[in-house]
Structures are given as structure tokens and as C-alpha cells.
Amino acid sequence: MNPVNYLYLAAVLFAIGASGVLIRRNAIVVFMCVELMLNACNLSLVAFSRMHGNLDGQILAFFTMVVAAAEVVVGLAIIVTLFRSRHSASVDDASLMKL
């Protein structure tokens, strides 16, 4: 199969993730959408790597997975502390600093 198709799929996934970040209200779901965007990046990196016949893209994909894991650790810690002090993980409720 033509690897270009994977690039289109990656672009679609990235767009779904980005619109999810903008639309959804729950911080956890927003965060999952960000993860979806990172995975879309991985897919396109691997597809480009296959097209070019070198491994740089695949190496970056591994690094991205590690970064995504680290981001989950930090992100969940922050979101859980917010949830425990407010009993809500909605990003709309967090508006103490609105001007």
C-alpha cells in the first residue's frame, strides 16, 4: 500500500485530536486528545521514515513515546490535584482568574 495514505490518516487523526482539545470540557478527555495528536505525529514520522528509507523518523517516534509517557505522569498529577480540590475536572469551572 502506498505509504502516502498513512500520512493522510495521520493528518485526519491530528485534526480529530486538535478539534477534541478545543471542543471537549473534561480535562482528562482534553489530555487524551493531545495524546491522540502525538500519536498522529508518530504515525506520520514512521510513514515518512519508510518513504525515505532512513531511520531518523522511527527513532524520533520512540522518543515521542517516552515523552508522552512522561507527560502523562505530570499531567495526571496536575489534573488529579485539581480534581481533588474542586471535585470537578471540567476546564470551564477553572476560571478563578477570568478578567
Next chain:
Amino acid sequence: MSASAVHSLWTTAAEPVSRIDAPHIEYGQLSPILIVVGAGVLGILVEAFVARRARYHVQLFLSVVALAAAFAAVVGLAVTGHGSTKAGIVAMGAIAVDGPALFLQGTILLAGLVSLFTFAERRLDPVAHGKQVDSFVAQAGAPPGSKSEQAAVKAGFTTTEVFPLALFAVAGMLVFPAANDLLTLFIALEVFSLPLYLLCALARRKRLVSQEAAVKYFLLGAFSSAFLLFGIALLYGYAGTLSYAGIAEVVDGTVTSIDPALADTMGNDALLLIGAAMVLMGLLFKVGAVPFHMWTPDVYQGAPTPVTGFMAAATKVAAFGALLRLLYVVLPGLSWDWRPVLWGVAIITMLLGAIVAITQTDIKRLLAYSSIAHGGFILAGVIAMNEAGISSVLFYLLAYSFVTIGAFSVVTLVRDAGGEATHLSKWAGLGRRSPLVAAVFAVFLLAFAGIPLTSGFAGKFAVFKAAAEGGAGALVVVGVISSAIAAFFYIRVIVLMFFSEPRPEGPTVAVPSPLTMTTIGVGVAVTLVLGVAPQYFLDLANQASVFVR
């Protein structure tokens, strides 16, 4: 049939593993980064193995020594010519050690060092249960107002993890402006962002606001780094390599041997343009340029003030360093495309930052909008696209970071019963009650406004001069106009402090320990020295203004 013959039906002997050559790492030239990372790891071990009451002193000692040693290493590298004649690319092409990298690393280390002193300040908060406490939460996991929080406060806990976190952030910032391929750029971005997200959530007072700031910073930061990563993927697709020099060759069209797979994609300008735009978006977010600035005021207001000062200064230095290298090393061949875009971004950043700042009533938010406007001024120097552009941006970043850290550490001193009194109305008459603090703050505000004899003037002059030489005259006009607008609200705060009656129930000014005094003193000294005699530092920035490729 023998067993081994059957076995060979579905297995085959692996090729003998060929020798893998170990990568060549120039440890000496990477020493500033390695020292800081090593101290961060040691700091984690200190958290695990040292008794709780001794941790604060051990951590403070360790981080101060590490940052000072790393700064000494940077100076050593610069003196031995690694910034100019011996500039080169190290660690298998991942990191560039050259003039701009060393200059910015030195700036980040000094800024990190003086803001670490404000992290360690323990005399501002009232003594709780016989224990001196700093501005960080007793136990981050305990919900605000809960029993477990009261217990943690009563036990006198402090979050000494902030020191290793700050060290990791500094390490990422050291790599960020020196990154010489897109992989290193992305990893460095995450390495300095993740600790900052956590640091934002750790305020001792106003914890709900602090946690809210952390969530906002985290979600938007992760969102923007996803854009950066997708941009990196597209640039990789376009050029078939992640190294800056390799991409620059493809952009310039000077590739000598084109392999057939590459021929398909490197003609595809859509990949290049969209990829470059997305990478720029990610960097402009970290810089806080309009329209990617929305996080700045909330995060600056909510984060603990020492962290805000650190973040405002060091992140900006690192992000502008990375932006400069990307635009001047990788994408000069594309400057006809990115310059108009950055023109627009710089103009709205300067104007919006200055105009919205006028309406602010909270001193931290006001400084946040002022930092947005300053980001616009620095962008004007970036757009210049000449050597003066690089050196003026380097100088501006040095000047700006010390003014910012100084200003935020003054904010930590003005307090009332609820912690820091950040509402502007409470600052009325401060000049009558404590003239020294108000005068110091006035110096910082005048430097922000760019009044002569302060570092702000020298920096702005250098940046605007470079922009004018680079053919961005209109930008200079807008810059001067927005400086005038910005001067209005800086002067307004000074007038408020000195020429209005102090309120009877107004805030008190806490007397800090020598730590914060050092920070503020260094801030004032750098502001005045760079303002009165900037020539030496301008020359230094000039010598450091050549990127290695």
C-alpha cells in the same frame, strides 16, 4: 531428520552482530549541561535518602554549587574560544556549541541562580508552628483546606523537590537554544516544560489559583508541543533528515546527491511551509507572542511568584535562542515567507501587550502583559535578519531577564494577611511607607519602560537599530509607539506608589533574608550597569553573534 535440521525449517541463524561503534561525545563541551542534569539527579536522591529537616540546606547548597559550576564551565568554554574560533557541533550533530549558545546558556544559568535564591527565601511567610516556611506548598498532594493539609503544615513540611525540578528545567533550557537537530529541540522543550508545569502548581497560598494555572499551562503547553511535533514530522518528510544543516541544504536547494525517495518530497513546498509554520507556532507559544499568548497572564498570576520570575526570564531566553537558531540556520532560505508573518506577529504582540496591560489591576498580570509586549520588541530584532539582529537580541535577553526576576522578587515582599498583596490598589502609597522597596521597584519599572540610563533603554535601542538596518523601519515606528503606550502604565504604577496616600489597612513590606536581597541587588546592579555602561556587554554579544552550521 535430525532435530537441528527440523529446527532450521523455521529458524535461521542470525547474522553475527556487526560491531556498533560507540558514539563520540565531547564531554568537556557538554559539561555545563551535564553538571546541571547530574545535580538534578542527585537532588532526587537527596529527597529519597536525606532526613527531612536537613533536605532544604542540602538541596540549596547542591543547586547553587551546580549552577555556579555550570556557569564557570560556560565561561571556561567561552574563554578558550569555543564561542568563536573553535565553535563546533558536538554529540554526533545533536548540539551546537557556539557564540549564541554559550551566551544564552550563561544568561540562563545566572538567571536560574538568582531566582533560586528567591525559591529558597524563608523569612517572608509568617512562622507556622515554629517552623520557617518558603512560598511552596507543604504537601502538594493534600487538597487545600483538608485535614491532611493542616497536618502537613503543622509538621512543618516543605516541598524541597522544587530545587531538583528547577535544575531539570534549567538543564532543558540550556539544551534548547543549542539544539542542532529537531529531535533535540523537541526533547529539550519537553525537559524544561514538564518541571515548569509542576512548579506552577506548588504555591503555598492561593492554592486553587495555582493549581488552575498549572492545568491551563499544562494543557495548552502540551497542545502546542503537539503542533511543534507535527511540524517536525512534516519538515522531516520534506528534507529526509532531522539535522538543521541537512534541512537548510534542502531548503536552499544546494543538495549535492539527491536520493530518489527524497526527490518526491523535497519538491513539495506544502510540507515545508506547513511544517515550518507549525514549528514556529510551537516556539512562539513558549515565547508568549500574540496570538499564542493567552496562557501567559493566567499562568504568571497563578504560579508562585518566585517561579513566575524564573519562568518569565529563563523560558523567554531559551525560547528566543531556539527561535533565532531555527530561523537563522535552518530557514534563511525561506525568509521571504516567514518574515511577513513575523512582522504581523511582532506588531500585534507589541501593541496588544502594551494596550491590554493598561487595563490590568493585578501587578502580576500587569507584568505578564508587559512581558508579552517585550516579546514583541525582541521579535523586531529577530526579524532584522542580520548580525546586529542576533547580537541585539542576545543583549536584550540578558538585560530583560534580570529586570524581570528583580521585579517579581519585589512583588514577593509586599504582603498582607492573605499572602502577597498583588492588587494594584494595595500598592498605593508604598513609596511613603517603605521608600527603598518602592524606589527599587521604580528602577525596574523604568527599565521596563526603556528610560535612558537603564538596561531597558540600551536593549531597546540595540534591537530597534538592528531592525531599522534590516529594513524593518515600520516595525521600529510601531515599537516606539507601543513603548510610549507601555511607559504610560509603568509610570502610572510609580505615581501610585509615590504620590498617593497610603491606605490605613494597606500591606506591609516583609524584610527578606540575604537571599532575596541578593537577587534584588543583582537585578538592580545589572539594570544600572547595562544602562550606564553597556558597551562591554554589547561587544560581548557582538562577538557571540555567529551561529555554527
